Every structure is written in C-alpha cells, then in structure tokens.
Amino acid sequence: MRPLTIIGNWKMNGSLSSNQALLAEMLSLGGSLFKRSDAKTQFGLCVPYPYLSQAQGLLKDSRIALGAQDVSDHPYGAYTGDVSAQMLGEFGCRYVIVGHSERRQYHHEGDGVVARKARAALQAGLVPIICVGETEEEHDDGKTLAVVRRQLQAVLDLLQGQIAGCLIAYEPVWAIGTGKVPTPTEAQDVHRELRLQLAKFDDEAASKVAILYGGSLKPDNARELLAMPDIDGGLVGGASLSAEEFVALCQENQ
Numbered sequence: 001m002r003p004l005t006i007i008g009n010w011k012m013n014g015s016l017s018s019n020q021a022l023l024a025e026m027l028s029l030g031g032s033l034f035k036r037s038d039a040k041t042q043f044g045l046c047v048p049y050p051y052l053s054q055a056q057g058l059l060k061d062s063r064i065a066l067g068a069q070d071v072s073d074h075p076y077g078a079y080t081g082d083v084s085a086q087m088l089g090e091f092g093c094r095y096v097i098v099g100h101s102e103r104r105q106y107h108h109e110g111d112g113v114v115a116r117k118a119r120a121a122l123q124a125g126l127v128p129i130i131c132v133g134e135t136e137e138e139h140d141d142g143k144t145l146a147v148v149r150r151q152l153q154a155v156l157d158l159l160q161g162q163i164a165g166c167l168i169a170y171e172p173v174w175a176i177g178t179g180k181v182p183t184p185t186e187a188q189d190v191h192r193e194l195r196l197q198l199a200k201f202d203d204e205a206a207s208k209v210a211i212l213y214g215g216s217l218k219p220d221n222a223r224e225l226l227a228m229p230d231i232d233g234g235l236v237g238g239a240s241l242s243a244e245e246f247v248a249l250c251q252e253n254q
C-alpha cells in the first residue's frame, strides 16, 4: 500500500470546548492508528492560531502533527496581525498551509507572496503545504493546467531545490466546500501535470514531493481519488471537523 498524507484544515472554526471534544473523539476513534510508530501514513491538523497551544497539548502523544493555516513571509517586525514561521515552530507546528484559495481570494495573495511564505516556512524548519487550483470560471474556460502551472512555477522559481521539503495541494476552487468533486481521472490528470512540471525542474523532488488533493474530500469519494497514481493524500476541510469522517479518511490505505 502506498503511504498517504492526510491533513485537516479546520479553517476559522472551533472553540476551546468543541476542540477538546473533537480531538478526544478523533483520538479515541483512531485508537492505535494515531499511536503506531510503524504506520506509514502521515497525519496533520491545521488549526486556527489561538488554538495551537491547546491542540499541541492534546495531540502530544499522538502521530497527528500540528499545523497552521497561514504564515507571514517576514521573519519578524512591524507587521501587525501577522504570525511568523518561527512563532509557529515554537508551538510545535510541523506544517503550514500557504496560498489557500481563501487567502488568495479574500486577502488578495498573489503567486509571489505565496512563494515567499513557503520560503519563510522552510527557513524556520516547517513543511509548507502549497495550494494551487483554478476557479470555476478558469475551469470552464479550459484554463486549469495553465493556472496551476503558473502557480507552481512561481514557487519553483523562488525555492529551487528546496521544493523537495514542501507538500503541494491541488484544490480546485470550485470543489472547496461545495460538494462538487472532479472525477478521479480529471484530478489525476492535473496531479500528473504538476508532477511532470516538478520533474522538469528536479527529478528527485518530483518523486519525493507529495501532491495532495483537496476539495470536498469525504469518506464516500476518497477511495477512488486516493487510488490515483499521482494523488498522494488529501487536504481536508469540512470533513476534518467531524471525528468520524476525518478518522475514516485517515484509515484509507491502512
């Protein structure tokens, strides 16, 4: 069985009491899956900043790594409201999402800043999860491959060989939170294209970098998507807010 990487993204959801209950339920349902040191699948949960410390404590004896949902592209300084990669590291983060479509859309983050955020994360020893994906309009206009290539290229140009330390997430914007999903073949075609683009740049990185699928991934559609040769796991939004659904996704390929 191919090892997968399953990472949840709570987005701006949760409270101290609901997080406590959700994580306790996940750990109890997952049982030995989140404890076994021989399990190959990588697990992660990206929580809102204020809950990092709480989640760090609750997950400390588990194999679910902690992550954040965004990071500053600067190391420190007069950037009110921003959080640096080093700060995330101090709270035990392994992962940080950069370039999520909600950041690109609502905070007008372009390809350049996304690449710089990924670089800042790497410099602090974190693993950036670099999101790429086309909007519905771009999809309907047949521009999917051109869009994701452009988004990935900006990162490759800045990171060069460091790309091997990143994860890529292909998240079609029209599939995020909508219940719509591309067919497994459609998603595989995009993942393959991203892999080829990585290979043109760095053959070794192309074989190492996990390319996750994200967008309405649920236990009932995951098996076929995750079976595709270039889909190495999932970035999971809504389903990571349900212990049952998240654990079921984590159990894929076990």
Ligand code: PEP
Pocket (backbone or CB within 6 Å): 009, 011, 171, 175, 176, 177, 178, 214, 215, 216, 217, 235, 236, 237, 238, 239
């Ligand atoms: C996401 O926010 O990264 C995501 C994939 O959301 P959802 O699973 O809810 O579509």
